[in-house]
Amino acid sequence: xxxxxxxxxxxxxxxxxxxxxxxxxSGGAGAVVSSVQVSIKDPKDWGFHSWNTxxxxxxxxxxxxxxxxxxxxxxxxxxxxIKETA
Numbered sequence: 001x002x003x004x005x006x007x008x009x010x011x012x013x014x015x016x017x018x019x020x021x022x023x024x025x026s027g028g029a030g031a032v033v034s035s036v037q038v039s040i041k042d043p044k045d046w047g048f049h050s051w052n053t054x055x056x057x058x059x060x061x062x063x064x065x066x067x068x069x070x071x072x073x074x075x076x077x078x079x080x081x082i083k084e085t086a
Contacts, residue, residue, distance in 0.1 A: 016079035020072055027068030031060035 035057040038046045046053050 010081055011079040012082050013079050016076060019076060020069055023068040023072035024065040027065040028061035031064045032057055035060055 035053060038056065039048055039053055046056070
C-alpha cells in the first residue's frame, strides 16, 4: 500500500484531473447553447419556464460532457510523470 502511494506521487494527478473536469464542462457548455436554441425556436413547448427545457439541458450536458471526457481519456489515459528539474 505504501509503495502504491509513493509511486502515485510521481505523477501529475492535479493536471490530469483538471483536464478531465475541463473536458466535462466544455462538453456541457455546448449542450446549454444548443438547448437555448431549442427554446428560441419553440418557446411554447420548450420555453425557459418549462421543466422540459431544464431536463433537456441537464441530460444533454451530462451526455456531451461524458463524450468529451471519453475523448480526453483517449488522448490522456493516465497522468504524465512529474518532470524533475535539476
